[in-house]
Amino acid sequence: MFTPKYPPQDTAPAPTATPAQMVAQVPAVQAPAPAVPAPVSQRPAVQLTPGTALALVGGGTAVVLVVGAVLVSMLLAVAITAVSVAVTAIVLRFLITDLRKGR
Secondary structure, X not given: OOOOOOOOOOOOOOOOOOHHHHXXXXXXXXXXXXXXXXXXXXXXXXXXXXXXXXXXXXXXXXXXXXXXXXXXXXXXXXXXXXXXXXXXXXXXXXHHHHHHHOO
16 A cells, blocks of 8 residues: 555667767757848937937926925825824823813
């Protein structure tokens, strides 16, 4: 029951080719394909004039300032909410202690 079951002996036919013959059957290394020239784009290259460069810098600055203002306002909203929750907790604590004293 617990004895191992070994598979039957290898019944595959022995290879007829020798290792030397197998090496001879490997195809030779092929020469690389000839280089194809890269296609030339018909579109003109983008040229930045001083005016367009200044516009890009101004636009980037505006985006950074707007994103910064949004992030700061979100942080301020979280801070104000936290302070208001803390004040509410303090007021509730005083009210509960006054109720327990029986005033």
